[in-house]
Amino acid sequence: MLLLISPDSVEEALDCAKAAEHLDIVDVKKPDEGSLGANFPWVIRQIRDTVPADKPVSATVGDVPYKPGTVAQAALGAAVSGATYIKVGLYGCTTPAQAIDVMRGAVRAVKDYRPDAFVVASGYADAHRIGCVNPLALPDIARRSGCDAAMLDTAIKDGTRLFDHVPPDLCAEFVRQAHEAGLRAALAGSVKAADLAALTHIGTDIVGVRGAVCEGGDRDTGRIQPRLVAAFRAEMDRHARESAASVATAS
Numbered sequence: 465m466l467l468l469i470s471p472d473s474v475e476e477a478l479d480c481a482k483a484a485e486h487l488d489i490v491d492v493k494k495p496d497e498g499s500l501g502a503n504f505p506w507v508i509r510q511i512r513d514t515v516p517a518d519k520p521v522s523a524t525v526g527d528v529p530y531k532p533g534t535v536a537q538a539a540l541g542a543a544v545s546g547a548t549y550i551k552v553g554l555y556g557c558t559t560p561a562q563a564i565d566v567m568r569g570a571v572r573a574v575k576d577y578r579p580d581a582f583v584v585a586s587g588y589a590d591a592h593r594i595g596c597v598n599p600l601a602l603p604d605i606a607r608r609s610g611c612d613a614a615m616l617d618t619a620i621k622d623g624t625r626l627f628d629h630v631p632p633d634l635c636a637e638f639v640r641q642a643h644e645a646g647l648r649a650a651l652a653g654s655v656k657a658a659d660l661a662a663l664t665h666i667g668t669d670i671v672g673v674r675g676a677v678c679e680g681g682d683r684d685t686g687r688i689q690p691r692l693v694a695a696f697r698a699e700m701d702r703h704a705r706e707s708a709a710s711v712a713t714a715s
């Protein structure tokens with residue numbers, strides 16, 4: 465499982481760089497503009513220049529409306545700014561057809577510019593609270609629009625977590641459907657170390673985290689701490705070892 469960490473500024477990206485050996489993807493966002501709030505192009509560029517070259521930079525395009533042209537331009541902007549993982553939060557899409565429309569435009573805009581970039585269709589585990597597309601529709605939306613990954617996050621950061629809205633058995637179904645479609649499955653949403661056993665067990669490819677690695681566990685007022693990134697990674701590695709050992713014992 466890969467670890468994606470979301471700094472909100474160049475300063476926090478520097479803290480991520482200090483913990484670079486413990487993380488896999490640096491994800492640029494602007495939390496004060498929403499769960500998948502988009503940051504400025506120059507911030508993405510500066511963060512790309514700040515983190516080690518072998519760490520991919522991801523950028524969120526925002527909690528987007530159902531406006532495929534607008535989103536396609538924004539997705540291209542993120543790619544031009546140096547991101548190679550482009551995440552689109554399908555906040556304003558109420559049906560799978562709308563979501564596919566948006567993601568097809570984003571995929572074309574990004575891949576015409578950079579064919580090896582990785583486009584991620586992100587839905588929300590708490591979609592029922594905001595009226596957007598059902599989280600379990602995401603793997604099919606991602607497959608039909610040519611994305612590389614399907615992701616879930618939470619839209620409302622009020623302390624509720626991924627598993628409060630989509631329990632582990634349904635997350636397992638999400639991962640299974642993504643894999644069946646040849647996609648990676650990414651999960652986030654106030655994930656804590658206590659969730660890592662289940663996330664590992666169900667075969668999650670990427671776990672996205674912010675709050676759990678911020679001082680005081682507070683994604684808004686706390687700042688990312690390299691020691692918390694290292695501790696989170698140590699827990700991930702422990703669960704990966706335990707999971708591998710139990711598979712070996714069973715076979």
Ligand SMILES: O=C[C@H](O)COP(=O)(O)O
Binds near residue numbers: 469617653654655
């Ligand atoms: O993409 C991952 C998000 O930044 C997760 O943030 P969070 O752990 O604070 O919910």
